[in-house]
Amino acid sequence: MEDFCLVYGTLDDLDLLVDHRLLMWKEIHPDMADRVEQSREFTSKWIRSKVSEGSLISLIVKNSEGRVVGSGCILIKEDQPRPGSSQMKYPYLLSMYTLPEYRKMGVASSIVKEAIKWSRDKGFDRISLHASDQGKSVYEKLGFQQTNEMRLKFL
Numbered sequence: 001m002e003d004f005c006l007v008y009g010t011l012d013d014l015d016l017l018v019d020h021r022l023l024m025w026k027e028i029h030p031d032m033a034d035r036v037e038q039s040r041e042f043t044s045k046w047i048r049s050k051v052s053e054g055s056l057i058s059l060i061v062k063n064s065e066g067r068v069v070g071s072g073c074i075l076i077k078e079d080q081p082r083p084g085s086s087q088m089k090y091p092y093l094l095s096m097y098t099l100p101e102y103r104k105m106g107v108a109s110s111i112v113k114e115a116i117k118w119s120r121d122k123g124f125d126r127i128s129l130h131a132s133d134q135g136k137s138v139y140e141k142l143g144f145q146q147t148n149e150m151r152l153k154f155l
Contacts, residue, residue: 002063006110009058009071017058018044019070028132050075052145055153057118059111065100070107075116083128091119093129094123108138114129116142 011018021043050056054076063071073095079088093115098107102128119127130149131139 002105002112004064004069004105004107005062006114007060007062009051009060011048012070013058013060014051016045016060016068017047017071017073017095021047021073021095024095024097024132027134027138039107044110047073059114061098061107061110069102070096072096072108072111072115074118087125089124089125091122091127092116093127096129096135112138112142117131 007069018040022036022040025039026033029036049101051058056076057074059072059074060068063069072093075094076089077090077092079085079090081088093112096108096111116127129139129144131144
């Protein structure tokens with residue numbers, strides 16, 4: 001089994017983070033590939049802004065040769081008051097992407113485990129995400145539970 005190394009990203013990893021986020025969206029919605037690519041500049045500006053303000057933490061996995069094989073991000077989101085939690089912010093896991101040839105090798109799990117550890121270490125009481133059909137089993141194995149959310153799209 002191959003050895004992997006997880007590192008925290010910086011602004012120097014901006015292009016990689018944008019590429020992985022767009023690849024994720026293209027796999028989830030292949031019919032929207034053109035629209036996904038058209039969002040590159042906006043996505044880049046958004047990631048740069050969030051990393052610069054400290055509300056986006058990136059996790060990057062490299063193989064033994066130093067090749068980036070996967071990444072994911074934690075976004076600190078504002079929350080509203082709710083029973084059972086006094087926290088007004090919470091970590092949200094997003095932009096999970098693993099190169100196809102490295103899937104089922106523990107890359108995504110290592111990112112999620114580190115995101116959970118980081119969130120606990122920072123004193124948060126939960127971490128949330130939206131799972132693609134392909135990623136759902138990774139999260140369920142690590143204790144994530146399905147919640148209900150509804151959405152009405154206007155476009």
